[in-house]
Amino acid sequence: MTDEQIKEQVIKVLSEEFELDPNELKPEVKLYEDLGLDSLDAVDMVVALEKNFGMKMTDEEALRAVRTLEDLFNLIKKLKNNNK
Amino acid sequence: MNRVVITGMGAISPFGMGVETLCSSIWQGKSAVKFMKEWQHIKGLQSLLAAPVPYIDEKKLIKRALRRTMGPMAIWSVLAAREAIKDANLTSKELSSGYTGVILGSTTGSPSIHEAFYREFLPEETIEGVKSGVFFKIMGHSCAANVCLDLKIKGHQWATTSACTSSSQAIGLGFIILKMGLQEIMLCGGADEVHPTVTMVFDVLKAASRKNDSPNTTPSPFDKNRDGVVCGGGAGILVLETLESARKRKAKIYAEIIGFSLNCDSQHIANPDSHQMATVMENALRDANINTKDIDHINAHATGTTKGDIAESQAIKKIFGKNTPTSSIKGHIGHSLGAAGVLESIVAVECLRRQQLVPTLNLEDPDPECDILLVQEEVVPQKLDIVLKNNFALGGVNTSLIFRRWNNNDR
Numbered sequence A: 001m002t003d004e005q006i007k008e009q010v011i012k013v014l015s016e017e018f019e020l021d022p023n024e025l026k027p028e029v030k031l032y033e034d035l036g037l038d039s040l041d042a043v044d045m046v047v048a049l050e051k052n053f054g055m056k057m058t059d060e061e062a063l064r065a066v067r068t069l070e071d072l073f074n075l076i077k078k079l080k081n082n083n084k
Numbered sequence B: 001m002n003r004v005v006i007t008g009m010g011a012i013s014p015f016g017m018g019v020e021t022l023c024s025s026i027w028q029g030k031s032a033v034k035f036m037k038e039w040q041h042i043k044g045l046q047s048l049l050a051a052p053v054p055y056i057d058e059k060k061l062i063k064r065a066l067r068r069t070m071g072p073m074a075i076w077s078v079l080a081a082r083e084a085i086k087d088a089n090l091t092s093k094e095l096s097s098g099y100t101g102v103i104l105g106s107t108t109g110s111p112s113i114h115e116a117f118y119r120e121f122l123p124e125e126t127i128e129g130v131k132s133g134v135f136f137k138i139m140g141h142s143c144a145a146n147v148c149l150d151l152k153i154k155g156h157q158w159a160t161t162s163a164c165t166s167s168s169q170a171i172g173l174g175f176i177i178l179k180m181g182l183q184e185i186m187l188c189g190g191a192d193e194v195h196p197t198v199t200m201v202f203d204v205l206k207a208a209s210r211k212n213d214s215p216n217t218t219p220s221p222f223d224k225n226r227d228g229v230v231c232g233g234g235a236g237i238l239v240l241e242t243l244e245s246a247r248k249r250k251a252k253i254y255a256e257i258i259g260f261s262l263n264c265d266s267q268h269i270a271n272p273d274s275h276q277m278a279t280v281m282e283n284a285l286r287d288a289n290i291n292t293k294d295i296d297h298i299n300a301h302a303t304g305t306t307k308g309d310i311a312e313s314q315a316i317k318k319i320f321g322k323n324t325p326t327s328s329i330k331g332h333i334g335h336s337l338g339a340a341g342v343l344e345s346i347v348a349v350e351c352l353r354r355q356q357l358v359p360t361l362n363l364e365d366p367d368p369e370c371d372i373l374l375v376q377e378e379v380v381p382q383k384l385d386i387v388l389k390n391n392f393a394l395g396g397v398n399t400s401l402i403f404r405r406w407n408n409n410d411r
Helices: A003-017 A039-053 A060-064 A069-083 B019-027 B072-087 B111-121 B134-138 B142-151 B163-180 B196-204 B243-248 B274-288 B306-320 B337-354
Strands: B004-013 B049-051 B100-105 B185-192 B234-242 B255-264 B297-299 B386-393 B397-405
Touching: A003 A039, A003 A069, A039 A069, B004 B019, B004 B072, B004 B163, B004 B243, B004 B337, B019 B337, B072 B142, B072 B185, B072 B234, B100 B142, B100 B163, B111 B134, B111 B196, B134 B142, B142 B185, B163 B185, B163 B234, B163 B255, B163 B337, B163 B386, B163 B397, B185 B337, B234 B243, B234 B337, B255 B274, B255 B337, B274 B306, B274 B386, B274 B397, B297 B337, B306 B386, B337 B386, B337 B397
Parallel strands: B100 B185, B297 B386
Antiparallel strands: B004 B234, B004 B255, B185 B234, B255 B397, B386 B397
C-alpha cells in the first residue's frame, strides 16, 4: 500500500464513520478542534481503522499524541511498515 | 398541590411521524399491522405479525454526534419530544431552567441493538470492534438520556421500566412530581421497538395472535374470536405542566390530568387480576375526587388476549356498570408496550378535543364475557368531559389515568 493509498483510505474511513465531507479532510485539519470529534469518537475511529486496515492499534500513547490528520496518516504508515 | 395540564404532544407511531398522522389514521379506521415475512425463518415463532414504525431517514433529522448513542427507540423518542416541545411552544431557556424534566419508559433498551451486539460478541466472545455508543443504546434509560441531551434539559431524568405500563407510569409519575411542585414542566412518555424477541415473549405464553393470513383483522380486542397480542413500535411524549406555569406562559392547554393510580397484583407474574384492575380504577377516581358517573369514556388497555380483555371488562363492569362507552386502539396499532400508554393517552386527549369516540378496530362479534358498552364500527359524536385510561403490564402492574377536557374558561 503506497502512502497515497493509505491517506485515501484513512479519509474514506473517517468520512464514512463520521459523516464528513472528504474534501474537508486536509492533512492539517485537527481531529478534535476542527472536526469536533471527542473521546467516544476516538474509540470508534480506532475500531473503524483497525477493521479497515486489518491491524491492531494498541499503542495508546501514540494514539493520544495524534492531533491532526497528518499525525494519523503517519501513525498508520508506521504501523503498516512495522507489520511488513 | 399544583394542578397539572397537558400542553404539548408528540408521536412516532406505526403510521409514521406526528400526532396528526397517528390520529388521522385512527379516525379513518386504518390498521398498521403487517405480516412479518422476515421472521419466517425463526423456529417455533408462530406469530408473524407486528405493527412496525415505517422507515424514517434519521440522518436528515438528527446530527451524527447526537445520533451515535441512539437506537431506534431513542431516535423516535427524540423526534416525538421535538414535536411535543414545538407544540407546547417551549423555549430553550425553559428547557434548560432545571425545572423541566423528562420521564421516559421502555421495556428494555433497544432490542435491535442488543441483537447486533450479541451477534458480534458471542461467536468468538470478543469485544474487539464494539463501538462506543452501544451501551448508551441498550441501557434502560436510553430514551430519557438521549432526549435530555438533545433538548439540553437539566431537571429531573427518570426512566420507568415496566413493559406495557412504562409510559403510563411515566405520565403518572410526572403528574405526581408536578403536583408536589418538584418541577414545573415534565416531558413524559415512552417508546418500544418491534423485534422478534419482543413478540416471542407473548408467543411463548400463547398470548400472541397467529392470524398470519389476515394481518388487518387482528388484534381484535373484546371480540369473541380474538387470539392475542400483536406487538407494535413507536414513541410518544406528553408535555405535562403545572397550571401556574402554563398560564404564565399563556400556553395552549389540551386537557387536565386529574387523577392517577398505580398498584400491583402480587397474585401471578403473567395472569391479569380483575380485582386489582378494579381497585386501581377506583383509586384513580378517588385521587381525582370524582364519581363513577363522571367518567364519560374508558380508553381500555385491552390488548386482544383471551384472559386480559375479560379481566378488564369484569373490572370495568364492577366499577362502572355497563353504560360507560369503552374502546381500545390496539386494533389499529397493536400493542406498542412502552409506548402504548402514551400513544393511547394522546388518542384519549384527542377524543376529548374532538368530542368523539373512536371504535375498537376489528371488533365484529363482541365476546359475551366482555359484557360492557363497547364502541364498535364507527366514530361516534359524544359529549366528553372526563376519560379514564387503563394500562396493565406483565409483572402485575396496573395503572389508571384520568383526563379532563380543558375549556378556556376553566379556572
